[in-house]
Amino acid sequence: MSRSLKKGPYVAPKLLKKMKRGSKDEPIKTWSRRSTITPEMIGFTFLVHNGKHFISVKAREDMVGHKLGEFSPTTKFIKHGGKMQKALEKKK
Secondary structure (H helix, E strand, O other), X not given: OOOOOOOOOOOOHHHHHHHHHOOOOOOEEEOOXXXXXXXXXXXXXXXXXXXXXXXXXEOOHHHOOOEHHHXXXXXXXXXXXXXXXXXXXXXX
């Protein structure tokens, strides 16, 4: 369910404070994966925590309206298959 239009998009107050204080050159470290990317964030680089590491996310125009957490995956994909898959990869 989406957020009310009356309330507007959620952006953590601490994140807004860091954006005003910092510059677009230095990355902003954040744990707020639920914050929505707004037009004011375009050009900033965020280091979004995924539970273990900080993943760099550079805000672009096409990301407006999405959450920061969408661009920082929390799980690592491990290949499917076993011995057969390894044999096919060696063949290539």
